[in-house]
Amino acid sequence: MPDTKSAFIAIVGRPNVGKSSILNRLLGQKVAIVSSKPQTTRTRIMGVYTKGDTQLVFTDTPGFHRPGNKLGEKMVQAVGNSIADVDACMLVTEPDAGIRPAERELVDRFRTAKMPVILVINKIDTLHQKEALIRRMAEWAQVYDFDAVVPVSAQTGEGLEELESELMGLARESIWFFPDDTLTDQPERVLAAEMIREKALRLLQKEVPHGIAVEIERMREREGSDLTDVEAVIYCEKASHKGIIIGKGGEMLKRISTYARQDMERFFGCRINLKCWVKVKEGWRNREGLIHNFGLD
Numbered sequence: 001m002p003d004t005k006s007a008f009i010a011i012v013g014r015p016n017v018g019k020s021s022i023l024n025r026l027l028g029q030k031v032a033i034v035s036s037k038p039q040t041t042r043t044r045i046m047g048v049y050t051k052g053d054t055q056l057v058f059t060d061t062p063g064f065h066r067p068g069n070k071l072g073e074k075m076v077q078a079v080g081n082s083i084a085d086v087d088a089c090m091l092v093t094e095p096d097a098g099i100r101p102a103e104r105e106l107v108d109r110f111r112t113a114k115m116p117v118i119l120v121i122n123k124i125d126t127l128h129q130k131e132a133l134i135r136r137m138a139e140w141a142q143v144y145d146f147d148a149v150v151p152v153s154a155q156t157g158e159g160l161e162e163l164e165s166e167l168m169g170l171a172r173e174s175i176w177f178f179p180d181d182t183l184t185d186q187p188e189r190v191l192a193a194e195m196i197r198e199k200a201l202r203l204l205q206k207e208v209p210h211g212i213a214v215e216i217e218r219m220r221e222r223e224g225s226d227l228t229d230v231e232a233v234i235y236c237e238k239a240s241h242k243g244i245i246i247g248k249g250g251e252m253l254k255r256i257s258t259y260a261r262q263d264m265e266r267f268f269g270c271r272i273n274l275k276c277w278v279k280v281k282e283g284w285r286n287r288e289g290l291i292h293n294f295g296l297d
Helices: 021-028 071-087 101-112 130-141 160-168 187-205 240-246 248-268 288-295
Strands: 005-013 043-051 054-060 090-095 117-121 147-153 213-221 227-236 271-281
Touching: 005 021, 005 101, 021 054, 021 090, 021 160, 054 160, 090 101, 117 130, 117 160, 130 147, 130 248, 147 160, 187 213, 187 227, 187 248, 227 240, 227 248, 240 248, 240 271, 248 271
Parallel strands: 005 054, 005 090, 090 117, 117 147, 227 271
Antiparallel strands: 043 054, 213 227
16 A cells, blocks of 8 residues: 555535635645636636645636536536545635525535545634624534635635644545645646736736737747746737727736736746737637637637
8 A cells, every 4th residue: 555645636616616726825836826806717727735744736726607608618627627626625715605596506516526525614704793603603604514615815814724634634534636835736837827817817907807818929948047928819809908908008918917927937946038919819718619729729
């Protein structure tokens, strides 16, 4: 028998409850983009956490929601596929809202799969009264027999040690599926594209960000230098959005590029020469071919 343990764990929940923030906190490194806008995560992003004899492989899934276009359908399908492919799930929710229909649907899927699940109640730093948290925990206890219920704050780090301990307890004797220094399965180009998209999500107006996709056309190290050239195209759905992304005198595109470059340099450990262009692809979120080209299926 191997002297190591492992578990594949899907992180699921409604949009904007903090799934990606919790993943980044657990890994101690940013591998999933984060913004205040819902449905930030579009694909399954894998993060690998290895400690002692145990390796946890996390899948950060898109927020479970009612889809409004083909991209949304792909995102919901990714959640379903994740639940079917893992050993356990971590359901992330918030403390100040009742159990939503989407969450009840997820619980039904857990029940069908007889899935071990840890309930994580995030954003407890926003609570003014702890009684609300106790009520929420009692409400959830009536819905599913969770392996553990852990209140946390991805913002402050409160409860993360207890969560890590509970997650480690899900691991069973097994070989490791990744080298112990692996952080994510995502290619460098995908990580670079997501860093650009995150900055756009944070900086742009409400109606623009979800119509954005980013494609890295070139990513190459300069020979004999620690400088990497990155060329990216930001795609949007409307010509009017292109002007907003570029901004007056190119100011908005410059801000997006500058913040993304700084993130890339921290993550990749080298200097980055980033060039971004903006192009229009009308209605791409309902076009199967473009969704595939952008790697979102």
